[in-house]
Amino acid sequence: MPPLFLVLLIAFASATTTAPLPTARALVDDARGYVYNGHLLKSKTFLSPPFSLRPGSVSNKWYMDVAFPRGHLALKSFNGEVVDARGAPVPLHETYLHHWLVEPYYVARGGEGGQTLPRANSGVCKGSLGQYFGLGSETRRTLTWVPDPYGIEIGGGDAPEGYEERWSLNVHAIDTRGAVDKPGCTECRCDLYNVTVDERGHRIAEGYAGGLHCCYDQTRCRVEDGFAAGGEPRELFLRYTVMWVDWSDAAVVPVRIYILDVTDTALLDGKPEPGCKVEYTVEACSSENRAKNDCVDMKVTKEALPRGGDIVFAVGHQHSGGIGTSLHGQDGRLLCSSTPIYGDGEEAGNEAGYIVGMSTCYPEPGTVRIRDGEALTVVSNYTGERRRTGVMGHFYLLVADDDEQQQAAPNKQPPSLCFSFPTSWCVPAWMMGNLQ
Numbered sequence: 001m002p003p004l005f006l007v008l009l010i011a012f013a014s015a016t017t018t019a020p021l022p023t024a025r026a027l028v029d030d031a032r033g034y035v036y037n038g039h040l041l042k043s044k045t046f047l048s049p050p051f052s053l054r055p056g057s058v059s060n061k062w063y064m065d066v067a068f069p070r071g072h073l074a075l076k077s078f079n080g081e082v083v084d085a086r087g088a089p090v091p092l093h094e095t096y097l098h099h100w101l102v103e104p105y106y107v108a109r110g111g112e113g114g115q116t117l118p119r120a121n122s123g124v125c126k127g128s129l130g131q132y133f134g135l136g137s138e139t140r141r142t143l144t145w146v147p148d149p150y151g152i153e154i155g156g157g158d159a160p161e162g163y164e165e166r167w168s169l170n171v172h173a174i175d176t177r178g179a180v181d182k183p184g185c186t187e188c189r190c191d192l193y194n195v196t197v198d199e200r201g202h203r204i205a206e207g208y209a210g211g212l213h214c215c216y217d218q219t220r221c222r223v224e225d226g227f228a229a230g231g232e233p234r235e236l237f238l239r240y241t242v243m244w245v246d247w248s249d250a251a252v253v254p255v256r257i258y259i260l261d262v263t264d265t266a267l268l269d270g271k272p273e274p275g276c277k278v279e280y281t282v283e284a285c286s287s288e289n290r291a292k293n294d295c296v297d298m299k300v301t302k303e304a305l306p307r308g309g310d311i312v313f314a315v316g317h318q319h320s321g322g323i324g325t326s327l328h329g330q331d332g333r334l335l336c337s338s339t340p341i342y343g344d345g346e347e348a349g350n351e352a353g354y355i356v357g358m359s360t361c362y363p364e365p366g367t368v369r370i371r372d373g374e375a376l377t378v379v380s381n382y383t384g385e386r387r388r389t390g391v392m393g394h395f396y397l398l399v400a401d402d403d404e405q406q407q408a409a410p411n412k413q414p415p416s417l418c419f420s421f422p423t424s425w426c427v428p429a430w431m432m433g434n435l436q
C-alpha cells in the first residue's frame with residue numbers, strides 16, 4: 001500500500017476519536033490523494049510561522065525554508081488564506097492581505113546559515129516579482145490551477161553542485177481593526193503611517209504619497225483613539241494548500257512562469273534592462289473628465305518575453321479600484337483579459353469593497369501563441385474617482401514551449417475537477433465558472 005494511503009487511513013482512524021476544539025495546527029496535517037485523469041493528484045495543507053498583529057500594525061516578513069512538498073514534482077496549484085489561531089478564516093476588513101509570495105531558492109548543503117542563491121521565475125522583471133506563486137486580497141477566489149498536461153517542475157535536480165532547493169514565503173498583512181481610514185491604510189498612504197524614512201532608513205522621496213515604502217514590517221497605521229493604546233495582539237497564520245503530481249517526462253509538460261508589470265516602461269523608453277516599479281499611483285480624474293463620465297485611469301506599457309510559446313494560464317493582479325487588466329500581442333490580438341471580482345458582504349471571501357478574486361484565462365492548448373521577443377501590450381484600468389496610492393497592474397503567465405507541447409499528447413477532455421477519494425469533493429462552482 002502506498003505510504004500516502006496509510007497516512008490517510010491513520011488520519012481517518014484518529015479523526016473518529018473525540019478531539020478538543022480544532023486549532024489552526026490541527027487542521028493542516030492532512031495529506032490527501034485524488035485519482036484524476038489517471039494521475040494521483042496530491043494535496044497538502046501547511047501553516048506558515050505565526051505572525052502577530054495588533055490594530056493598525058503591519059507584518060511583512062520573509063520566512064525561509066518553509067514547509068513544502070519535496071521531491072521531483074509538477075506543481076498543479078497553490079492557494080491559501082489568513083487564519084487565526086483556531087483556524088478560522090480572517091476577513092480582509094480585519095486583516096488586509098496585501099500579498100503573499102512563494103519562491104524557491106538554493107542553499108549550500110550542510111552547515112547552518114549556509115550561503116543561499118536565488119531561484120527566480122523566468123522573468124520579465126529583474127530583482128523583483130521573482131515569485132513562483134503570489135496573490136493578495138484576491139487569494140480566496142482566484143484559481144491557480146495549472147491545466148493538464150502542464151505542470152511547474154520543481155526539485156528536478158537542477159540545483160548547482162553542493163546546493164539544494166528550499167522554499168521561502170513572504171506574507172505582507174495589515175491589521176485595519178480600528179483604523180481611522182481602512183482604504184488609506186491598505187493603500188499604504190504615508191501620512192497615515194506617519195513615517196519619514198523607508199525600511200532601509202532612506203528618506204521617503206518628496207512627492208511619494210503612498211505605497212510599499214510606507215507600510216513595511218512593524219509600521220503602524222493610524223487608529224481610532226480607543227485603539228491607540230495598543231489593542232489585543234492576535235496571532236495569525238497563512239494556511240496554504242499545495243497540489244502536485246509526481247514528475248513524469250511522459251505525462252507532464254513543463255511551463256515557464258512570467259510576471260509582467262505595467263510600470264515597466266524600459267521597452268518604450270528604449271532601455272536595455274526592465275524597470276519594474278511594482279506599484280503606482282492613480283490620480284483622481286479631472287472635473288472635465290468627470291463631467292464627461294470618462295473617469296478611467298488606463299495605464300499601458302509594452303514588455304517582451306525572451307522566449308515565447310503557448311499561454312496555458314494567465315491572470316491579472318490589481319488592487320481595490322481596479323476595473324480590469326488585459327494583455328495583447330504585437331498585432332493587437334487579445335491574449336487574456338482578467339477582471340476583478342468584488343465582494344458584497346462581510347464574511348471572509350466576500351468582503352464588500354475588496355477584490356476577492358480575479359478572473360483567469362485558460363486558452364485551449366495551442367491556440368494562444370507568443371513569438372520569441374514579441375512585444376506584448378499590458379493594460380491596467382482603475383477608476384479615477386479618487387486618488388489611490390500603491391496600486392498594481394501585473395500579469396502572471398504560464399507559457400509552454402510549442403515543440404514540447406506537440407510531443408506530449410495533450411489531454412483534450414476538460415479537467416474533471418471532482419474527486420471521489422477519500423471523500424467526494426469538487427472544485428467549487430465559481431472556480432469551474434472561471435475555468436470555462
Ligand SMILES: *[C@@H]1O[C@H](CO)[C@@H](O)[C@H](O)[C@H]1NC(C)=O
Nearest residue numbers: 191192193194195196222223
Ligand atoms: C508622528 O511621528 C512623530 C515623530 O516621528 C511624532 O512626534 C508624532 O507624535 C507622530 N504622530 C502621530 C499621529 O502618531
Ligand SMILES: *[C@@H]1O[C@H](CO)[C@@H](O)[C@H](O)[C@H]1NC(C)=O
Nearest residue numbers: 296298323324325326337381
Ligand atoms: C480599459 O479602459 C479603456 C478605456 O476606457 C477601454 O477601452 C478598455 O476596454 C479597458 N480595458 C479593460 C481590460 O478593462
